[in-house]
Amino acid sequence: MDAVVEVIELRKHYGVSAGLFRRQSLAAVDGVSLAVRSGETLGVVGESGSGKSTLGRCLLRLEEPSAGRVVFRGTDLMLLPGDRLRALRRHMQMVFQDPADSLNPRMTAGQTVMEPMALHGLAHGAAARQRAVELFGMVGLSDAHLDRYPHQLSGGQQQRVAIARALAPQPDFIVLDEPTSALDVSIQAQLLNLLRDLQKRLGLSYLFISHDLSVVQYMANHVAVMYLGRIIEEGPTQDLFADPRHPYTRALLSAVPVDSPGEHTQRIVLRGEPPSPLDAPRGCSFAPRCPWALQRCYAEPQTLQPSGADRLAACWRSAAGEIDWTRPEHVEPEA
Numbered sequence: 001m002d003a004v005v006e007v008i009e010l011r012k013h014y015g016v017s018a019g020l021f022r023r024q025s026l027a028a029v030d031g032v033s034l035a036v037r038s039g040e041t042l043g044v045v046g047e048s049g050s051g052k053s054t055l056g057r058c059l060l061r062l063e064e065p066s067a068g069r070v071v072f073r074g075t076d077l078m079l080l081p082g083d084r085l086r087a088l089r090r091h092m093q094m095v096f097q098d099p100a101d102s103l104n105p106r107m108t109a110g111q112t113v114m115e116p117m118a119l120h121g122l123a124h125g126a127a128a129r130q131r132a133v134e135l136f137g138m139v140g141l142s143d144a145h146l147d148r149y150p151h152q153l154s155g156g157q158q159q160r161v162a163i164a165r166a167l168a169p170q171p172d173f174i175v176l177d178e179p180t181s182a183l184d185v186s187i188q189a190q191l192l193n194l195l196r197d198l199q200k201r202l203g204l205s206y207l208f209i210s211h212d213l214s215v216v217q218y219m220a221n222h223v224a225v226m227y228l229g230r231i232i233e234e235g236p237t238q239d240l241f242a243d244p245r246h247p248y249t250r251a252l253l254s255a256v257p258v259d260s261p262g263e264h265t266q267r268i269v270l271r272g273e274p275p276s277p278l279d280a281p282r283g284c285s286f287a288p289r290c291p292w293a294l295q296r297c298y299a300e301p302q303t304l305q306p307s308g309a310d311r312l313a314a315c316w317r318s319a320a321g322e323i324d325w326t327r328p329e330h331v332e333p334e335a
Contacts, residue, residue: 002037002038003035003036003037003038004036004037004038004072004073004172004173004205005035005036005059005070005071005072005092005173005205005207006034006035006069006070006071007032007033007034007035007055007059007068007069007070007071008033008068008069008070008071009031009032009033009067009068009069010029010031010032010033010055010058010059010065010067010068010069010070011027011029011030011031011032011065011066011067011068012027012028012029012051012054012055012058012063012065012066013025013026013027013028013066014026014028016278018278024278026277026278027229027277027280028051028054028229028277029051029054029055029058029065029229030051030228030229030230031068031230032051032055032068032226032229032230032231033231033304034224034231034234036173036205036206036207037205037221037222038203038205039199039203039204039205040205040206040221040222041199041205041206041207041208041219041220041221041222042206042207042208042220042221042222042223042224043208043209043210043216043219043220043222043223043224043237044056044207044208044209044210044223044224044226045210045211045213045216045223045224045225045226045252046211046225046226046227046252047211047227047274048211049274049277050226050227050228050229050274051226051228051229051230052177052209052210052211052226053097053177053178053209055209055226056094056175056177056207056209057094057177058070059175059207060089060092060094060175061077061078061085062094065078072088072091072092072173073091073172075088087120089169090116090120090122090169090170090171091169091170091171091172091173092171092172092173092174092175093165093166093167093169093171093173093174093175094166094174094175094176094177095159095162095163095166095174095175095176095177095179096162096177096179097177097178097179097181097182098182099150099155099158099159099161099162099182100150100155100158102162103150103158103161103162104150105149105150105151106149107149108146108147108148108149109136109141109145109146109147109148109149109150109153109161110129110132110145110146110147112161112165113132113135113136113161113164113165113168114128114129114131114132114168115165115168116165116168116169117131117132117168117169119169120169122168122169122170129146131168132146132164132168133146135164135167135168136160136164138164138167138198138201139160139161139163139164139167139194139198140160140190140194141157141160141161141164145157145161155182155183155184155187156183156184156187156190156191159179159180159182159183159191160191160194162179163179163191163194163195163198167198167202171204172203172204172205173204173205173206173207174204174205174206174207175206175207175209176195176206176207176208176209177209178209178210178211179191179195179208180192180215181210181211181212188215192215192218192219195219196219206219208220213241213252213253213256214256214257216237217237217241220237221236221237222234222235222236222237223235223236223237223240223241225240225246225248225249225252227248227274227285227286228274228275228277228280228285228286229277230285230314231304231312231314232246232248232249232286232304232313232314232315233245233246233248233249233304233311233312233313233314233315234304234311234312234313235307235308235310235311235312236310236311239308239310239311240311241253245307245308245311245313245315245318246286246313246314246315246318247268247286247290247291247292247315247317248286248290250268251268251270254266254267254268255267255268268291270289270291271288271289272288272289274289275288281298282298282299282301283296283297283298283299283300283301283302284297284298284300284301284302284314284315284316285301292317294316294317296316297316300316302314302315302316305318
């Protein structure tokens with residue numbers, strides 16, 4: 001299946017103060033490559049601070065990447081001047097995590113949805129309002145919501161307005177950045193079902209960013225796991241959840257709550273905290289916390305390597321087929 005979006009060695013580094021007259025480079029996204037296939041959902045998961053949201057913003061050039069390429073249907077976004085990028089952006093939209101912060105409090109819900117239509121010359125006046133009514137119906141809102149301001153709507157209604165706004169310019173691809181994490185569980189389920197229904201009806205492709213593995217398992221066809229700005233495992237959702245090939249992925253999955261009180265999983269408790277991106281380890285960034293680390297892991301960074309059919313993992317043990325998940329064999333780094 002053809003890719004709608006291809007990301008090639010994308011990097012985003014920030015300059016941060018390290019004391020008087022000193023600056024350091026913080027690698028928020030560090031050499032990420034991935035592809036979103038037409039009509040499918042790629043889930044991106046990882047801990048807070050792993051670089052997921054920065055990746056989504058850089059992918060749309062809402063933030064300028066430091067290096068790398070983003071190719072949308074054959075067009076390299078990094079090479080486009082501002083006017084051509086704005087014209088192409090109608091095909092690429094984003095739904096943000098907090099709907100209250102993403103909506104203009106001085107604009108009604110209807111004005112919010114009609115604005116991108118006018119911006120891209122798709123509809124004006126009565127035609128734009130009629131299209132807004134149609135979009136509100138698609139996302140489960142009534143005509144009465146058109147003239148309400150964001151503070152007059154619930155969190156779930158605000159996010160439905162944000163989804164309608166993203167659909168207004170008729171995009172092919174949408175970045176969904178934790179779109180349900182700020183909502184109650186019952187509302188989350190409704191919105192996830194809505195997003196899946198819209199994808200089927202409109203043929204949309206999604207990049208779905210979340211820290212909630214259960215949500216990603218429900219939404220995504222393919223999953224990429226991020227740790228400290230890098231992709232450390234990637235594969236089809238069903239295969240990755242059934243047989244994770246990277247120790248970090250296995251640790252994340254062991255923390256997912258079980259469905260039944262009588263069901264038990266062996267929790268993998270990681271040591272310490274993720275390293276600072278200002279002082280990343282020389283080898284594998286996960287090695288200081290990994291229950292299966294080797295001396296090699298501290299010295300040599302591992303890139304994504306094939307680990308079975310349509311699977312990739314950045315792990316020396318996984319690449320060699322050496323991991324016995326029942327026996328952690330952590331080796332301390334040599335002095």
